[in-house]
Amino acid sequence: MSHEEEDTLLATALQKFVDVDGSLGRKIIPYAHDAFHVREARQYDSMSAKDRLDVIALSLTPNERAALESFVLLCSCGTLETTSFFEFLHWWALCGYTYQGCMDSLISYKFKGGQSSFAIRFFKEALATGKLSYVFNSPVKSITDVGDKVTLTTRDGRQYTGARLVSTIPLNVLNSISFSPQLDPLRMAAANTGHVNQCVKVHAEISNKDMRSWTGISYPFNKLTYAIGDGTTPAGNTHIVCFGGFNNHMHPEEDVQETRKAVENMAPGNMDIKRLVFHNWSKDEFAKGAWFFSPPGLLSSSLDALRRRQGNVVFASSDWAIGWRSFIDGAIEEGTRAAMTVKEELQSSPTSRLRL
Amino acid sequence: MSHEEEDTLLATALQKFVDVDGSLGRKIIPYAHDAFHVREARQYDSMSAKDRLDVIALSLTPNERAALESFVLLCSCGTLETTSFFEFLHWWALCGYTYQGCMDSLISYKFKGGQSSFAIRFFKEALATGKLSYVFNSPVKSITDVGDKVTLTTRDGRQYTGARLVSTIPLNVLNSISFSPQLDPLRMAAANTGHVNQCVKVHAEISNKDMRSWTGISYPFNKLTYAIGDGTTPAGNTHIVCFGGFNNHMHPEEDVQETRKAVENMAPGNMDIKRLVFHNWSKDEFAKGAWFFSPPGLLSSSLDALRRRQGNVVFASSDWAIGWRSFIDGAIEEGTRAAMTVKEELQSSPTSRLRL
The missing domain is CATH 3.90.660.10 (Polyamine Oxidase; Chain A, domain 2)
Structure with a gap:
């Protein structure tokens, strides 16, 4: 076709x-x-x-x-x-x-330097203020909100304390962290249900130049379902992105031959694979899935609860954005909302209004 | 119809x-x-x-x-x-x-509290930082950019000096201010040409409740051309917004009977006018027209020049936004671009990168 x-x-x-x-x-x-x-x-x-x-x-x-x-x-x-x-x-x-x-x-559109290039600019902008402190690779064990401060404890025992905490913990990870006081029952139930997106995204570099604008569907028998040609790599190969999901799930790193085969099946005879790149978001302990997608019932019962603050903890994630939920735009919506909330509460009101 | x-x-x-x-x-x-x-x-x-x-x-x-x-x-x-x-x-x-x-x-959409309610929130946010100084109603006479500072002089002789100046002076006003060094010739030519929007916007409150979702056209003989019902006022009247332009121009305050007649002509027999509200943007010395709209030739010759900085002066106006030019969205585009430029230049780079 x-x-x-x-x-x-x-x-x-x-x-x-x-x-x-x-x-x-x-x-x-x-x-x-x-x-x-x-x-x-x-x-x-x-x-x-x-x-x-x-x-x-x-x-x-x-x-x-x-x-x-x-x-x-x-x-x-x-x-x-x-x-x-x-x-x-x-x-x-x-x-x-x-x-x-x-x-x-x-x-149709993507960032020239990939999504990371966009995220890095946010990070650099924050860094340039000279006011950002940060740690990475520090899984959170618990969050305790007592009186006018919140304390976060990492699994290896470090503690950080603040007047407010903005939690960007994704829905599917929320129930792995201990909150005190406990999360409200509706939010907890939503976290236990979780969202359903277990996307398997496999990038392939192939030699066939004709495939750079190609789209293919292989459904329902293949482990990958949908693939699109996504331009040319610096090495001159064609970049193909293949998508699979929970309906016929695989963990791409567990059996690379199977993964390879699933990519080849997207266009039999046209996939001379030079390189495969993937990240297993399902097993990533900071994600436990890909972008948010809700099962029936979750949003109508829980969206308001997920968006509610709890004491000094403000929850900000694209997973419960009202507009571009699941997209980076939704993360910006919710990050802005959380930042504004915290700023308005903590920023001392100027004692005098300056007028020149 | x-x-x-x-x-x-x-x-x-x-x-x-x-x-x-x-x-x-x-x-x-x-x-x-x-x-x-x-x-x-x-x-x-x-x-x-x-x-x-x-x-x-x-x-x-x-x-x-x-x-x-x-x-x-x-x-x-x-x-x-x-x-x-x-x-x-x-x-x-x-x-x-x-x-x-x-x-x-x-x-279709508008702010519940009008466009001003939106603008006021920007202003209040800036004010809340405690770092904003401001003056209003102070027409600018000249802008002098020498070495590492810019000095602005008002018509009544006050002076303000800074490391950078963000000029939001609209295109149609630009040539009423004296720049030193002079504006580059392309920008100056564009300013002398100006944009062509001389919108006449007249708000009417009328008693007829059936008109609240009405749209009417009266063209080409009437002084107002297009009108839309825009809901109900707090007093229970119907709010009608009528638009005219340069093709059959009037200054609505000069002859209020003529203005009244032009509103009535939009829907003869259905306009029981309780109140008329308008602002003459054409005569407003801070605007000299309504939203930007270009005559043939202006954009292809001058858009790049209008967007260019000149020394320590950065020009930010929706009039030369690349996306939503003429709209408040374009003002946000350009305001962000200018703010980022100035911030990056003046913000001292943090001496050490904090890492907890």
């Missing part, structure tokens, strides 16, 4: 999937940054992607269904049963209610 | 207007924040809106043409001859290349 035929196929299938209101989702989620604004939107959080597929099954051709399922799984990297249909509608609204918008917002 | 018929009429006409590339402008301006990325886009900056209308004239019905002209004039508030077609294409790209996107980005 050509690129354009695939595009049309997926666009058509997506429209059938999201059209719950005769307006391609625009009536049910009119404000992407206030996704529960319309009360009726909540019902879609008790549906999974699978439930919605069952509703529209008769209207989909087999090819449309395969393209649609693989795209939904590319977003959630869970299973169709564990993917909240509401959260998919929310992504769709964020992307302007069009397939083109999804491509523009989710796929 | 019903609201929906008008929508369709304008959407169809707009598509004809912007479709210079068979892709509704997407090929000619693929990146709204880098609008000259495709070299061929420059040619459209030597065309006016009128030139483009002439090209597509045979494809437009009279109603389509009237709706299209009034919408273009609502954007530029100049005349069709003084409106850069390129800049209109740039707005279209910013709005996602759709009529719906234009409505979403340009018309």
Whole structure:
């Protein structure tokens, strides 16, 4: 199938999937940054992607269904049963209610120097103030909030104390840390449920130059499902990014031959692999998964609780952003909110208003 | 005509207007924040809106043409001859290349407390640092940049000196201030040309409750062209915002009866006016016009020059933002760029990198 035929196929299938209101989702989620604004939107959080597929099954051709399922799984990297249909509608609204918008917002653009180059600039800006102290590689054991200060203890016994603590601990890691006083029951329940994204992302350098703008789907039998050509590496090879998820999960470092095979299966005969690069986010103790994607029920029951502060602890993570939840934009939303909260509380009000 | 018929009429006409590339402008301006990325886009900056209308004239019905002209004039508030077609294409790209996107980005949303409530929050945030000194109502006479400092002199003779100066003086005001050394010739020429937006914005409170979501066009004979119902005032009246521009200009305070008549003409028989509110931005010495809109030729010749610093003076205005030029978003773009420039230059690098 050509690129354009695939595009049309997926666009058509997506429209059938999201059209719950005769307006391609625009009536049910009119404000992407206030996704529960319309009360009726909540019902879609008790549906999974699978439930919605069952509703529209008769209207989909087999090819449309395969393209649609693989795209939904590319977003959630869970299973169709564990993917909240509401959260998919929310992504769709964020992307302007069009397939083109999804491509523009989710796929087409990247930082020249990679996502890390962006993160490093935030870090350097903070460092340049001369007021930043930091430690890395220090897993947190406990957080104790007593009176007007919070104390954090690392697993190796170091302690740090402050007037406020901004916790950026991701949802899937939250229940590995001991809080005193305990986290409120709703937040704790959400942390125990966790989000469902167990993305397997494998980067391959291959020699075939024709593959640099290619997109491929291999679904449902392969361990990797979706792959895109992503330009040329400094060595002149083609960079391919392959995605898999929990629906057919693997740990790429456990059996590299299996990983290699899964990459080759994305385009049999066209994958002369020079190098494979991956990081297993599922096993990463600081992440326990990839970007947030919610199972049915999680957001409608717990989003407000996850966003609430608890005493001197303010929780900031893209995992509970209201707009670009799961994206770095959501991390900026929530980081800004937390910083503003703490700044307003701790900044002494100027004694006199200066006027020249 | 019903609201929906008008929508369709304008959407169809707009598509004809912007479709210079068979892709509704997407090929000619693929990146709204880098609008000259495709070299061929420059040619459209030597065309006016009128030139483009002439090209597509045979494809437009009279109603389509009237709706299209009034919408273009609502954007530029100049005349069709003084409106850069390129800049209109740039707005279209910013709005996602759709009529719906234009409505979403340009018309539908506003701050509950008005734009001022937003601006005041920036001011209060700056004030809360305890490091802000400020004066208002002090027209600037001259800016002198010598060696490592810049001195600003007000018309009443006060002087302020600093290591850097961030000039937010709008394009249309720039040539009323004396710079030493002189502004570079390209910037000066652009300032002398100026932008073309002489919007006349008149707010009316009327008693008719049915008008709160109404949209009306009265073109080309009325002094006001486009009006929208904008909700209900605290007094229970309907708030109507009417727009006019340079194509049929008036100064609303000069003849209030004429202004009143122009408002009434927007919906004869339905405008029981309780109150009129307006500010004449054309005569405002700190603005000399409304939001930036460029005449043909200005951007392709001068945008780079307008964005360039000059010695210790950094120029920051939405008037030369590369993305949301003319909008408050563009002011934030440029304010951030200027602040970052100055901060990086003046902030002493931390002598030691703190690590706990």
